[in-house]
Each structure stands twice: as structure tokens, then as C-alpha cells.
Amino acid sequence: MANANVTIDRYKYVGGSDLPTILGLNMKYDKKPFDLALEKAQIVPNSFTGNQFTKYGQKMEPVIRDYINAKYQVNYLEDTIIDETKHYRGNTDGIDRDADIPILEVKTFGEELDVDYYTAQCQFYMETFDRDACLLVGYKRPKDFYTGIDYELENDDSYFNFEFDPNNLVEHIIYRDKDVWTKIEERITAFKNGVGYLVENREDYTEEEFNKIFYGADLIETTNKVAVLENKLKAMKTVEADCKKAKEDLYKLFEEKGLISLDTGTVKITKVAPTSYDTVSIDTKKLKEDNEDIYNKYKVTKTTNKKGYILITLKESEKND
Numbered sequence: 539m540a541n542a543n544v545t546i547d548r549y550k551y552v553g554g555s556d557l558p559t560i561l562g563l564n565m566k567y568d569k570k571p572f573d574l575a576l577e578k579a580q581i582v583p584n585s586f587t588g589n590q591f592t593k594y595g596q597k598m599e600p601v602i603r604d605y606i607n608a609k610y611q612v613n614y615l616e617d618t619i620i621d622e623t624k625h626y627r628g629n630t631d632g633i634d635r636d637a638d639i640p641i642l643e644v645k646t647f648g649e650e651l652d653v654d655y656y657t658a659q660c661q662f663y664m665e666t667f668d669r670d671a672c673l674l675v676g677y678k679r680p681k682d683f684y685t686g687i688d689y690e691l692e693n694d695d696s697y698f699n700f701e702f703d704p705n706n707l708v709e710h711i712i713y714r715d716k717d718v719w720t721k722i723e724e725r726i727t728a729f730k731n732g733v734g735y736l737v738e739n740r741e742d743y744t745e746e747e748f749n750k751i752f753y754g755a756d757l758i759e760t761t762n763k764v765a766v767l768e769n770k771l772k773a774m775k776t777v778e779a780d781c782k783k784a785k786e787d788l789y790k791l792f793e794e795k796g797l798i799s800l801d802t803g804t805v806k807i808t809k810v811a812p813t814s815y816d817t818v819s820i821d822t823k824k825l826k827e828d829n830e831d832i833y834n835k836y837k838v839t840k841t842t843n844k845k846g847y848i849l850i851t852l853k854e855s856e857k858n859d
Contacts, residue, residue, distance in 0.1 A: 549578050551620065551627035552726055554659040560729045561722070563655055571729060571752055572745050579736035581743075590684040594698060595646040601702050602644050602677050603632050614642040619666050625730070628666030639711060641672040651676035653710050660712040661719050670714045678706040728752050 558564045559574045576582045603614055614632025621627075632642030641663050645656060653674065660672040682699050686692030732752040736743050750758050792798075792809040799808040826833040 549580050551625050553627050554662040557658040557662055560725055561658055572748050575733045575736055578733045581740055590689045594683050597700055598646055598677055599631060599644045612637040626666055628663050630663050633667060639671040639673045640669040643672055643674045646677045646679050651708050657712055658722055661722060664714040665719055672712045674710040674712050676708045
């Protein structure tokens, strides 16, 4: 957003641009809720001052807004609303309270607009401005949108391509969803509680304690339990691999010494010779090509339903514990 209100007293409020981090969507960029909480508690400064992507977005936003206004004969204007009770600040890219879709949110993107990533922000603006629909407009950046190499050194307009092409626009309408907002607000409340803990314990805080407040002690406890079990499973797989290798070495020794069996008194080993057998199967692809009627007559479709699951990635420090 180009709106200057975005950065003024940012630590005091939760804004729409904070939601991706609060909801964990910025983990892929190595930005955790705890990192944002440290900034809100004014324990660490927000060191981000912009890059080629943010500058391009700021420059293109008014151009895109003017185009949308002319296309739909509306009058979207930037606006800010502040809720001092909940400490929310909504800075919208555009609002026209008389339009059928009263809120406008503009984003520039690379290959594909991540609608899910921005949906929470749209819900936030609909809630703070009390409107029921938001027009999410994405503008695909051209390949040559930035021709510099180092943004810190090469950041004036001459390194950018600000030419507007309406063919690069994509549009999505996001509707207000109270159930979705309830879940979002639960995370915001937990986040603010975590920030409160950091403010009160700025000289003696831990990320672990923040996580208990933000995620809940039950979730942290279960997560730690799963991590321990996952480590045990990995250890078991290592043992299985070592055992398989030892058996292969033992088989080679039996071969070299011409042995069939060995009994040490504590363990009995028997070498089993390799076997070979044929398995008959039908080349379904070839059958379909040669006689699709017969293929369809005997084809059986089975539906497999997979349950949702937790994906676990252990960090190196945890692997070596």
C-alpha cells in the first residue's frame, strides 16, 4: 500500500498486512509470529525498509486503482479506519461506499496471484469498514519490471518498468465470511496476548513462553511429543538400514565360505537361496488402445479417501539431539 498511515505508530495496532505473519503464512519467508510480536512489543526494530517488489507495488497501485475506477465507473479512494478498543487499523487501497463491491485491495504478483494468502486481509478490511464484499485485483509484474541488480544501490525509477498493461490484471471477489473472521480474530487475540507477555517481560522473555500463549500449551505439548516420536522413528529407520546392510554382508560371507547355516548357540542363521518366478499382469494401457469397449466393460473404479495429516520437518539441531 502507498498509504503513509501504514507505518505510523505501527506497533500500536494490528493491520491487514500483519495477518499473513500472524496466521503463519509467512513461515515460508522465515517470518514467524514471534518475530512480528517482538516488533510490536518494541523489543526489536522493524528493519525492513522495502525492496524492488514493494516499490513496484506502491508505484503501480494508484495506476491500477484509476483504471478500475474508470472501468467500473466507481470512485475507490484510499481510506483508514482505526478501532482504538481492539487496536485494529485498516488501511484500504480503496473504498467506495456506494459501489456494489465497496472495498478494493490491489496486489502485484509474479507467476500467479495467491488468493488464499490475501483472503484474510480482505476479511480484515471488510470487518473494520463493515462492508460485505472486496474486489481483490492482482497485477502480474512483467519480467523486466526491475532491471537493477542490487536494490540498495539501484533503486531509482530508471531501473523500473512502470508501463501499465490491463491484460496483466486478474480480479477476484471476496465476500465477508463471519465464520472465517471468527477464526482469524481468535488468532489476533492470541497474538495480542503474546505481545502483552513480551511487554511485561521485556528483560526476561522466552520464545517458548510466547508460543504457549499464542498457540496454546496443549498444542505445544502435543507438537513436542510428535517431534520426539518422529526422532525415534528416524532412529529406527537408521537401525533398519544398518541391519539390512549387515545382513547383506553376512550373506556374502556365507557365499564365500560355502555355508548354508550357522548356529552359535545364541543365534541361528540360515542362508536362503534366491528364487525367481513370473507374475502375469494385464497391460491396461495397451488394452484400452486396442479394445476400449472391453477395457471399459471390466474397468473398476475405486475411490481412495486420504485423511488430512501433519507434515513434520525436523530442524538440524533437533535431529542431532
